[in-house]
Amino acid sequence: MLRSAFLYLAGQQQIFKFVRNNRLAKSFANRFVAGETLDTALAAVARLNARGITASLDLLGESVHNEAEARTAGEAYITMLDSIHGQKADANVSVKLTAMGLDISEDLCVAIVHRILQRARDYGLFVRIDMESSEYTQRTLDLFEQRLYPAYPQNVGMVLQSYLFRTFADVERAILLKARVRLCKGAYKEPETVAYPDKKDVDANYIRGMHELMLKGNYPGIATHDEAIINEAKRFAKANDIAFARYEFQMLYGVRRDLQDQLVREGHRMRVYVPFGTQWYPYLMRRLAERPANVAFLTGSVFKEMVGKRRR
Ligand SMILES: Cc1cc2nc3c(=O)[nH]c(=O)nc-3n(C[C@H](O)[C@H](O)[C@H](O)COP(=O)(O)OP(=O)(O)OC[C@H]3O[C@@H](n4cnc5c(N)ncnc54)[C@H](O)[C@@H]3O)c2cc1C
Missing domain, CATH: 3.20.20.220 (TIM Barrel)
Structure with a gap:
């Protein structure tokens, strides 16, 4: 069910527009995407x-x-x-x-x-x-x-x-x-x-x-x-x-x-x-569909990085 939900979300461009400039979402994407530039x-x-x-x-x-x-x-x-x-x-x-x-x-x-x-x-x-x-x-x-x-x-x-x-x-x-x-x-x-x-x-x-x-x-x-x-x-x-x-x-x-x-x-x-x-959003959704545990994994690593930055 989760796989289908993420694959459905992969096709939703309005959601991408919403998350495109969200810092947290970008941090999620960075785990699987090598940035936005060549x-x-x-x-x-x-x-x-x-x-x-x-x-x-x-x-x-x-x-x-x-x-x-x-x-x-x-x-x-x-x-x-x-x-x-x-x-x-x-x-x-x-x-x-x-x-x-x-x-x-x-x-x-x-x-x-x-x-x-x-x-x-x-x-x-x-x-x-x-x-x-x-x-x-x-x-x-x-x-x-x-x-x-x-x-x-x-x-x-x-x-x-x-x-x-x-x-x-x-x-x-x-x-x-x-x-x-x-x-x-x-x-x-x-x-x-x-x-x-x-x-x-x-x-x-x-x-x-x-x-x-x-x-x-x-x-x-x-x-x-x-x-x-x-x-x-x-x-x-x-x-x-x-x-x-x-x-x-x-x-x-x-x-x-x-x-x-x-x-x-x-x-x-x-x-x-x-x-x-x-254009990282559909790609990220397909990776989450393959392994919904990645949501927890990504959340964990993003929070660890945020805490690490605050400490530094
Ligand atoms: C180099 C490359 C090119 C690809 N090109 C295409 C393409 O052109 N067209 C296409 O349809 N698909 C493409 N894919 C995606 C592919 O079809 C699968 O969706 C993807 O690789 C997951 O399948 P799997 O073989 O790893 O096996 P799965 O059975 O999905 O996973 C096996 C194990 O691998 C690990 N794993 C798998 N995916 C993830 C993930 N996202 N995050 C963390 N762990 C994970 C988990 O431990 C999981 O238990 C490509 C994949 C690779 C590696």
Whole structure:
């Protein structure tokens, strides 16, 4: 029930307008979001790189309403790539197609993303196309396969979500294409007609896809904080002689930092998804939906910081 409530709140723009300038809400967001500017995000990337962790920078923002907004978001990604290259940061970027105008026009979206991919190719960088809710799955995969990947096979990858019934077939398709896949469980509120409602089925589907990608895929990103699944990935790699360099683990900024460091110590590749920007509200609500205990956790840490500041 709490999950549904937070996912419902994620779509409520009026509430975001209300909390946008609230200091307490911003302190909450800072646990999971690397500030509102590219500079704060790059500083977070530098801290991760110093811990032996690579990053994927994400400018927060979902469906845009007009062409100008989509082009502005696209230009922001060009600046991000320029900065990553200029600062020699160990990072790539993650892009949502709805932020690039998918709801306005497919051609517009493709033109903007091509410009981003072109710049990524100039620098030898990589762009991950995030996956959004199931109403976008087919369109995203079609655009990826027909209009993005053929032109930039080395520079672009996709995301698949194990909560969807269709995902194992999409895994097989991606393997045929030799496309790079990030596998995650999926973060949106989905109808039971397309997605498994039970965690045990989502997890089983994750493990099935993960095994296939680890054996036959092109450098899969195993994106999860689920320790049981991470342990299974480690066991499977060992049993099948799959080298650390053939896959990477991925986690979200601010989540399970202990486990991130542990995996690095063990010699695994670890990438952290670093979201930043002013549009942090729906992202934060999805993180709370995944783990409602985060409300208590965030409240505790915000109060600890406030008390700490008063003492100082
Ligand atoms: C790098 C990366 C990229 C992603 N990209 C996408 C995408 O493109 N599209 C998409 O739909 N989803 C994306 N996600 C989100 C993903 O789908 C899940 O919603 C999210 O990762 C939580 O699932 P889980 O695999 O960690 O497992 P869960 O079963 O949700 O959680 C397992 C355990 O992980 C810990 N945990 C999980 N979430 C949190 C949290 N928010 N705070 C604290 N602890 C937590 C808890 O200990 C929990 O018990 C991405 C996730 C990652 C890590």
